[in-house]
Amino acid sequence: MRRNVYVAGVGMIPFTKPGKSEAYNVMGARAAALALQDAGVPYDAVQQAYVSYVYGDSTAGQAAIYGVGLTGIPVFNLNNNCSSGSSALYLARQAVESGVAECAIALGFEQMVPGALKGAYDDRPSPMARFAETMDQLQGTLPTAPRAAQFFGGAGRDYIKQYGIRPDTFGRISVKARQHAARNPLAVFRDTVTLEEVMASPAVFDPLTRLQCCPPTCGAAATIVCSEEFARKHGIARKVRIAAQSMTTDTPSTFDSGDMRRVVGYDMTAAAAKQVYEAAGVGPEDLDVVELHDCFTANELITYEGLGLTPEGTAEKFILDGDNTYGGKVVTNPSGGLLSKGHPLGATGLAQCYELTHQLRGTADQRQVEGARLALQHNLGLGGACVVTLYERV
Template identity: 55%
Template sequence: MTVSKVYVVGVGMTPFRKPGRDEIDYPEMVREAGKKALDDAGVAYSAIEQAVVGYVYGDSTCGQRGVYELGLTGIPISNVNNNCSTGSTALFLARQLVQGGLADCVLALGFEKMQPGSLTAQFGDREQPLMRHLAALSELYELTAAPMAAQMFADAGREHMAKYGTTAEQFARIAEKNHRHSANNPYAQFQTIYSLEEILGSTMIHEPLTKLQCSPTSDGAAAAILASERFVNEHGLADRAIEIAAQEMVTDTTATFDDRSAISIVGAQMSKLAAQRVYQKSGLTIADVDVIELHDCFSVNELLTYEALGMCGEGEGGGLIDRGDTTYGGRWVVNPSGGLISKGHPLGATGLAQCTELTWQLRGTADARQVPGATVALQHNIGLGGAAVVTMYKKP
């Protein structure tokens, strides 16, 4: 089997918006994000050999309906759904097509048109996919009427506080950082800077998580065009190509349920294993990384992911945020886009929006958000149920 290097040659996204605020439907969002990615790469839609499209809330062939806005060339279009890691799953499958020599140019695209308010189950006549996770969590913490996702991550935060002395203020500092970062992101759903006091004083959702520490539901789309080394050379794209140095997807292992830990139930072990495999395959470590986009669906998960990625030891995540190690002037810049908490979280688009931000960072075109001298970037996207995708990018 031919194995090719894989490059991101074009990216694009829509602004992320609060659901119900306008009449923009998903075909329009797909058209905007896809056209931006094609224009960014400087290639025509006719060059795309396959497309992988991710979304969580939609009917069976929404991917086709959306991509038809870009052209009707008869290419294979596959639809994927992996909860909150759907966008990165589309990226993962597109990368496999190129790396395996099955295609030279593939479109990965994700979108979501969501309902306002907390996520709820869509089908009442069958077991929900998180029932096994919730059953394991109920053995550790009493389940309440709070939104289920927030409750799961809040309980993981409470466990971290009990085991390591982490404070509610440290979790809130993560949200303060991400809201501050998003003020420089014109694509972000929220661009308001909040003080630590405002974040701690906002509505309590499930202790220790307040409203301003939770990602919102969002509408939006994002896209990336992946290409082989041959395609890059033939089309003169070397000046804008960003290499995917390694990428891994991990689903739940026995540790999720056997550890008797809320931290494991919300995917920390998946993230850790995916990161370890990426470091091994890429020959790079977390010490080589300059900028990170990670899955801060809730402030708690950002702190848990610091530890899963090896940015610090177990139980030491709070120290990173206290020292300023995860913002401008620190060791890494984490979520320069504002992250899910402030940029927004349209489930199918999130992973590809992360890819878009990191591509801009490594090209040096992230404007006011630019991390000086960034040459290596790391992406982390997780969906409960579950799948964690970790991707290492580098400037060739």
């Protein structure tokens, strides 16, 4: 039988621009220590560790987690591109749910460099080769533009082509993200911006401007998960439960649909969300708050529909009506999201967990969504993997 899994503790350090952070191992150890402190348990009570990062050498996870203790437990290193953090959480949750462990930690960190994302090797096939070939067939490749922006900008173009929305609708998402981040002391960009400023910022790849693209970021976050028995034994308040979780990968539609939205994971998102809703017996209309993968504004817009927050073809109305923010149907990315909080790849999924845990505890300060009871997390990595997690206030 599957067991209940609770979020016992969360920890996160302020995200920063590249060149202004501590070393990855120091950041990781700090986030892990904060999560342990939040849970009120010593590191020697943790039985397994799952550590996520994208840009780092083998066993960098050990180098970080050793900063809080040397207890000989299994340490697993994970790289699932931008969904690495929630992949670590998925495995930690699975270990506790199955009875393999009573308490596990998921830790994510990234020490990034300025500029667009790049592969580490040029002497072997790229994991993204099939995706790049598909994109090139559908829209061509622009050598002067960042590849990630071409993927997600292309998804935005295909959405505009089908539904005829205004390009500045995407820009409104950045305005909302900055308004939310202004309330988050851990976010990189806390200054608000106007729609005019967003649209006037330098073009990156139509319809995306610079202020519609997430920045390279350094940071770390961690989550402690445990069983009900462990929580009782250690006096841990069982306030937040992982109600359902799903991980999906690509299907033929990613490459065969002729639609850039599907190349960047729309179908993975829709499938994972459907699995979670069915497992928990809820629907998107029951959600109070969502942290979703807004690496680019175009991805936030199509993800509204992929998660079922609004019917297909209605995302523009959803945005214009303010249904994606406080006072609307569901508050999306109260943390500021990847666009404004920042996107240290290995830490992102766990930073989302940090935010939603505080929302359900009622401890999100100025960002608090009143009466939050159900929270959904969406974390996407091209290449590819998508993890959707539903949290419930107990």
